[in-house]
Amino acid sequence: MIDKGYVVTMARYNAWQNRQLTxxxxxMDKDALDLNRGAFFGSILGTLNHLLWxxxxxxxxxxxxVDVPARGDTTQLNPTIAAWSAERFQVDGRLTIWASALRNIDLAGDLTWYSGGEARDVTQPMWLCVSHFFNHQTHHRGQVHAMLTAAGQAAPVSDLVFMPPDGAA
Structure with missing residues (x-):
């Protein structure tokens, strides 16, 4: 099982990664961001939108x-990178606040939610859902990293062990 320390660290990692990507x-120009690069969610902006969603x-x-996003096409959440950037900053702040307020006991027990994709209620251990949440971020940012590299961009360092200490730039 994970604990609050893991959650706070991963929230910092998420914000650090997004600060580097932004x-x-x-x-980049809109055409480069919208170009279908063959990734699961197509483009760089589409993948970033899905991740934010x-x-x-x-x-x-x-x-x-946070506001619950509408179901629908998750790649179309924000039409521009400027809109994505503003919302990304806000959501990262909400994530940091949530992680900071979390207690270890909050990770115990189950979480039940209605899954639109499965069209049914799903119940899983809370710690597993939180682990999945951070894994989902890392997975899709890895796809963005690969697309940026293929587009000739200097993709940022993404290794967790090289994240600056808390409070460092």
């Missing part, structure tokens, strides 16, 4: 103060 993708969905399930 200047790279905001400097998933973060909002899971945070809402965890009881964080």
């Amino acid at each position: 200047p790279i993708v905001t400097a 998933g973060d909002r969905m899971w945070l809402a399930r965890f009881g964080a103060d």
Whole structure:
């Protein structure tokens, strides 16, 4: 089972990764961001939108103060990288607040939610859902990293062990 320390560390890792990605993708033109690069969610912006959509969905399930996104095409959440960047910053802040307020006991027990994809209620251990949440982020950011590299961009370092200490730049 995971604990609060893991959750806080992974929330910091998420924010660090997004802070590194933002200047790279905001400097790219819309055509490059929207180009279907053969990834599961197509484009860089489509994948970033799906990831943001998933973060909002899971945070809402965890009881964080975020709006629940509409189902629909998760790749179309934000039409521009500027809109994505503003929302990404806000959601990362909400994630940090949620992680900071978490107690170890909050990771015990089960979480039950209605899954639109499965069209049924699903129940899983809370710690497993939180682990999945962070794994989902890492997985899709890895896809973005690969697409950026293929597009000739300097993708940022993504190794967790090289994350600056808390409070460092």
